[in-house]
Amino acid sequence: MLLETGFPSLWVAGEISNFKRYDSGHCYFSLKDANAQVRCVMFRGRAALLDFAPREGLQVEVRAVVSLYEARGDFQLTIEAMRMAGQGALFERFEALKKQLASEGLFASERKQALPHFPRAIGIVTSPAAAALRDVLSTLARRMPNIPVILYPTAVQGADAPAQIVRAIGLAAARQEVDTLIVCRGGGSLEDLWSFNEEIVARAIAACPIPTVSGVGHETDFTIADFVADVRAPTPTAAAELVSPNRHELLGRLAQLKQRQARVMQYHLQQHMQKLDQISRRLVHPGQRLVQQKRDVSQKSRQLQQQFHFILSRQQQNMARLSLRLAHLKPETISARQALHQRQQRLQRSMWQGLERQQHRLQQAQLQLAPWDPQQVLARGYALVTRPSGDLVRLATDVRAGEMLNVRFSDETIAVEVRQGIQQQTELGL
Template sequence: MSDLNRTVRELLEGSLPVLWVSGEISNFKRYDSGHCYFSLKDKNAQVRCVMFRNRAGLLDFQPREGMSVEIRAVVTLYEARGDYQLTVEAMRPAGLGALFEAFEKLKAKLAAEGLFDAARKQPLPTFPRAIGIVTSPKAAALRDVLTTLGRRMPALPVILYPCAVQGASAAAEIANAINKAAERKEVDTLIVCRGGGSLEDLWSFNEEVVARAIAACPIPVVSGVGHETDFTISDFVADVRAATPTAAAELASPNRAEWLARLAEQQRHLQRAFERQLQLRMQKLDNLARRLRHPGDTLTRQRERLAMLSVRLNAAPSRQLDRKVAALAQLRLRLAHASPALDTARHRLNQAASRLAVAGTRAHDQRAARLAQLRGQLQALNPNAVLSRGYALVETPKGQVIQHAAQLHAGDRIRVRFADEAVDAAVVGKPDGQQTLF
C-alpha cells in the first residue's frame, strides 16, 4: 500500500504542473503550528488543501470561511491516508487575476510613454516652505504623516487636500486633489498617501487618471501608499516612492535636530577658524609693534650722537696741537744735538711753527664749520621747528604718532601737538572718504 500511494503521488506531482485553481473556502482551520487546512469547492466538486506555515505567513489578508479565492498549488497525494489534495503555494482573493492583468497593462502603457523615466523626476526641495498631503482626513496614514512631520520639523506648515482613498469615486477625488494643489501653488512638496491594504483596497492608486495627475503635477510628488511590499502605479509615476506614509513624511521634510547639529558643528568650525585668524593677526601686530619706532626716540639717538661728535670735534684740535707741540719739542731736542747751523735751523723751526699754527687754526675752523652744519641739519629735523611753521603732530592718547588717516575711525580720541602746546580732539567725520579732525 505504501509503495502504491508513493507511486501515485509521484505520478501526480510529475505529470501535472503548478496550477491556478479558484473556488470557495470551506472548513478553514489554522493550527498552532501555523499550518492551514481547508477545502476548496465550487457547486460541483471540492478538494482538500493544505498551506504550510512558511507560505501562510506571506499572506496579506486573513482567509475566512466562504471567501472566494484563487490559489497556486501543486497536485499531490497524502500517502498516510491516501487522500488526494492540493499543496498551496500562494493565495489571493478571487478576481485579482484580472486586476493584476490590468495593472501590468497600464504599467506597460505608461512606461512606454516615458512617465516612469528618471529624467522627468523632480528633486525634492531640501527646505520646503510648506507640505501638502493628499489623503483621507480619517486615514490612519494622515496621523502617521502629521506625527512624523511634527517630530522632524514642528514649524513646517502642512496643508491637507482631502479625498477618498478607497471606493468607486476615490481615483477621481485623488486626481482632483492633486490638480487643486497644483493650481493653488500653496506648497512645494506633495505627499500622496494611504495605509496598507489588499490590492483591491489600493486599486484607486493604480488608476490611469491618478497616474496622469501625478505626472502632470509641477510640484514634486512623494508616493507613500501601502506597506513596504506594496507597489502601485502611483509609486512608479511619482518623483519619489516611499515604502510607507511615515517614510514619505521623512523623505519630504528636513530633520530639524540633524540640521541644528550640523549648524552647531559649522558654528564650531567657524569659531575655531576665527580664533586662529585672530591669533595670527595678533602675532603679526606684535611683530609690527616691535619694529615700529617712535620719532622722538630717533631724534633722541641722533641728538646724543651729535653731542658726542661735537665733543670729539672740540677735542680734536687740542689733541692734534698737543701732538704737534710734543713733536716740536722732540725736534728742538734733536736740533740741540745737531750741527751748529742754528740760525738756519731756527729759521726753519720758526717757519714750521708758523705752518703748524696755521694748520691748527685751519683744522679748527673746518671742524667748527662742520659742527655748525650738523647743528643746522639737526635743527631742520627737530619736530618743534616744523611745528613752529604751522604744522601739527597727531598722536594717540598714548603718544603713538598717527601717519595715515586710514588709522582713524569716527569717535577715536586723539592728541594734536602745536608749537606751543597740545590739545585733545576726536574724529567726528570722514567726508569724501577721508577722516576729518575737530
C-alpha cells in the same frame, strides 16, 4: 498517486469554510461555492508566504494539486498559492496599464523632478482619517517642525477615490502653495490600493508641476502611482523622511561649521596679534623720538656755528692777505680805497645776514620742537607718573592700592602712596 499525477496544477475559486490553523502552522479548510465544496490543506511553508490572513467566509483563488489523504481515504486539494478573489484580473489590468504608460514615457527618469532640499511648505494628498497621515505628520514634526504642512483631503479607497485624488492633486497644482507633494495611504490588499492604479490618477501625478513623492502601502506594495511619481517611497513614513531635512543633522552640521569658523577666526586672530607685536617692537615712543630730535637739532646748531666761524675766519684771513698785497702794491688812489672799503662792508653785511638767517632757522626749529619738549608739557600742568623702577604708568587701571609712585612736576618730583585703586572702587560699587 493516480490522482496527483493525473491532474495538473490548477486554479480554483471559492469561499473559505471551516478554516483552522494549527500550532504546527498547517492550515485546513474547505473551499465551497453554491453547488459543491472540497477539503483543502495548505502546509506551513506555503502558508508563511501569504501576504494576508485567510479567514472564514473570504473569497479566494487558490493554485492547487489534487491529492488523497490516505489515512481516511479523503479526496482533497493541496494548496500551493492563494490570493484574494479577483486579483488575477486586477493584476492583468495593472500590467496592461503599466506597459501602456511606460511606452508613453511617463516612467522615464529624465522627466523626474528633483525634490527641494529645503521645502518652504509640504503638501499631503490623503484621507484625514488615514493612519498614514498621522505617521507622516509625526515624522515631519520630529524632523523639521517649522515647515508648514497643507492637507489636500481625499478618499483613498472606494469607487469615488480616484476622481477625488485627481481633484486634490489638481488643487495643489493650481494653488502653488507647496513645493513638495506627498501622495500616500497605508497598506492593504490589492483592491484596497487599487485607486492608485487607475489611469486618471497616474496621469494627474505625471502632469503635476510640483515634485511628487508616492508613499502608498507597505514596502512590498507597488502601484502605478509609484512609477509615475518623481520619487517612490516604500512607506508613508519614508516619504516624509525623503521630503524633509533632518533638523538634528542640520543642527549638528551647524555646530561643526561653528566650531570650524571659531578655529579659523582664532588662527587669523593669532596671526594678526603676532604681526601687531612685530610692528609694536619697531615703534619708537614719541618722547624718545623728541629727545633724539632735540639732540640732532643741538648738534646741527653747533655744527652751523662752527662752520660760520670757520668761514668768517677764513674770509678775514683772505682780507688780511689782500690788504698786505695792496699795501705792497701801494694802491694809494682814493677810488681804490673806497672800492675796497665798500667790498669789505658788503662782505661783512653778507656774512652777518647769513648768520642772521641761520640763527632765524635755528629759532624756528626750536619753536617747532618746543611743544614736544617734555619739560614744556609739564610746565602746562601735566605730571609724569612712574614707579620706583622707572617704568611709566599709563593707565589708572594699572595702579594698585598701597603702591608707591613717583609724580614728576615741572619743578620737582615727589613720592606718593596709592590709597585706593580703580579696581577697589569697582568692587565697592563706586
